[in-house]
Amino acid sequence: MKNVKYLLLSAGTMILFALSIMSADHIDAPAVTGGTTDVTDYYAFQSPTDNNNMVFVANIQGLLSPAATGDAAFDENTLIEFNIDSDGDLKEDMVIQAIPRDGKMIVFGPTAATSIGTRSTIKTSATRVEVDITGYGETAKVANEGGIKVFAGPRDDPFFFDLGAYQAVLGGTATGFSNPGTDTFAGTNVLSVVVEVPKSMLGSAATLNTWVATKTKR
Amino acid sequence: MKYRNILSFLALALCFLFVACGDDDANEVTVDFDFSGEYTISDQMGRPAINTVFVSALNKDDFNTTVPADQGGAYADRFESRLLALNPGYTTNALGLDAATFTSVLASDVLTVSTEGTTTFFDGTNVLTGRALADDVIDVELLLIFGGPDGSANAGLTSDNVASNDKEFSSDFPYLASPW
Numbered sequence: 001m002k003n004v005k006y007l008l009l010s011a012g013t014m015i016l017f018a019l020s021i022m023s024a025d026h027i028d029a030p031a032v033t034g035g036t037t038d039v040t041d042y043y044a045f046q047s048p049t050d051n052n053n054m055v056f057v058a059n060i061q062g063l064l065s066p067a068a069t070g071d072a073a074f075d076e077n078t079l080i081e082f083n084i085d086s087d088g089d090l091k092e093d094m095v096i097q098a099i100p101r102d103g104k105m106i107v108f109g110p111t112a113a114t115s116i117g118t119r120s121t122i123k124t125s126a127t128r129v130e131v132d133i134t135g136y137g138e139t140a141k142v143a144n145e146g147g148i149k150v151f152a153g154p155r156d157d158p159f160f161f162d163l164g165a166y167q168a169v170l171g172g173t174a175t176g177f178s179n180p181g182t183d184t185f186a187g188t189n190v191l192s193v194v195v196e197v198p199k200s201m202l203g204s205a206a207t208l209n210t211w212v213a214t215k216t217k218r
Numbered sequence: 219m220k221y222r223n224i225l226s227f228l229a230l231a232l233c234f235l236f237v238a239c240g241d242d243d244a245n246e247v248t249v250d251f252d253f254s255g256e257y258t259i260s261d262q263m264g265r266p267a268i269n270t271v272f273v274s275a276l277n278k279d280d281f282n283t284t285v286p287a288d289q290g291g292a293y294a295d296r297f298e299s300r301l302l303a304l305n306p307g308y309t310t311n312a313l314g315l316d317a318a319t320f321t322s323v324l325a326s327d328v329l330t331v332s333t334e335g336t337t338t339f340f341d342g343t344n345v346l347t348g349r350a351l352a353d354d355v356i357d358v359e360l361l362l363i364f365g366g367p368d369g370s371a372n373a374g375l376t377s378d379n380v381a382s383n384d385k386e387f388s389s390d391f392p393y394l395a396s397p398w
Contacts, residue, residue, distance in 0.1 A: 029278035176374020215257035
C-alpha cells in the first residue's frame with residue numbers, strides 16, 4: 001500500500017488517473033485496489049518444459065516497488081482459486097485452491113468443485129502440495145510432488161503496456177501511441193502463485209474455460 | 219556407586235525413550251492448520267484488461283463479483299456501447315465478429331485454454347487458446363477493438379509499441395522472472 005502510494009505520487013496525478021483506467025486487471029476496481037485480494041493478472045498455458053502439463057499463474061498485489069516487495073505478504077484470509085469449466089456452461093467443474101498458512105502456500109486440487117459460484121470452502125480432502133513461500137531476494141523455492149509443481153512468492157510483473165500513452169489517447173492529448181512505447185510496469189513486482197499440473201488431472205475436454213478468483217474468509 | 223550409576227543411566231535412557239515416544243504420538247495427532255469457514259468472492263478475472271476497458275467505474279466491483287455464467291446477460295449490452303464509444307467506426311474485427319457478437323464473447327470473462335496444443339492469446343494462427351507470459355495481449359485487444367476487419371484501420375491505435383516484458387522469462391518452473 002505504501003509503495004503503491006509512493007509510486008503513484010512520484011508519477012503524478014495524471015498517472016494515478018491513468019492507472020484507474022486500464023492495466024490488465026491491476027487495481028481495476030475500488031473495492032480491491034491496494035488490498036491483498038487484488039488480482040493483477042492471470043495466465044494459463046501449456047508447460048514450456050512438458051507438453052503433458054498445464055500451468056496456471058495468479059498474480060496479486062501489483063505495482064510493488066523493489067523497496068516495498070520484501071514487506072508484501074500473502075494474506076491467510078485470502079483464498080486464491082483457479083476455476084476450471086470443462087463442459088462449457090461457464091460454471092466451475094474443478095478448482096485448484098491456494099491458501100497461505102505459516103509461511104507456506106498450501107495447494108489443494110485439482111479437485112471437483114462442490115460449492116459453485118461466489119462462495120467456497122477449502123477442499124481439504126483433495127490432493128495437497130505445500131511449498132515454502134519464497135522470500136524477497138531468495139532463490140525460488142519449488143515443491144514437486146505427485147506431478148504437481150508449486151511456487152509462491154514475489155516475481156517481476158510479467159505484464160507490459162504503455163499505459164500513459166493509452167491514457168493520452170483516451171484523453172484526447174494524443175492521436176496514437178508513441179513509438180517506441182514506454183512499459184509502465186517496468187521495474188515493478190507482484191506476488192505470484194504458479195501451479196503446474198498434469199493435463200490428465202483436468203479431464204478430457206479439448207478446451208477449458210478458466211478464471212482466477214480471490215475469496216476472503218468472512 | 220557403580221550400581222547407582224547404572225540405575226541413573228537406565229533412568230535417563232527410559233526418559234529419552236518416553237520423550238521420543240511422546241514426540242511420535244504428537245506427530246500422529248498433529249493438529250492441522252485451520253481451513254474451516256466460507257470464503258466469499260472478492261476479485262476475479264479471466265481475460266486481461268476486460269474489466270478495466272469495458273466496465274464503467276460504477277460497475278467495476280459488481281463485475282468482479284458476478285459469476286461468469288451471469289456476466290454475459292448482465293454486461294453484453296454495456297460492453298457493446300463501450301466498444302462503439304471507443305471506436306465509433308467499428309464494423310467487424312479481424313475475427314470477423316460484429317460489435318454485438320464480439321462483446322457478447324468478451325462479457326463472459328473467462329480465459330479459454332486448449333488442452334491439445336499451442337496455448338496463446340494470439341500468435342498469428344491460434345486465437346484465444348490460452349495466455350502465455352510473453353503474449354502481447356494489449357496489442358491483440360487493441361487490434362480487435364480498433365483494427366477493423368483486416369487489422370489495418372486506425373494504424374496509430376493498434377499497438378502500444380511495447381512488445382515484450384522488461385525481464386527475460388525463465389525456461390524452467392516457475393517461468394516468471396525473479397523480482398526487481
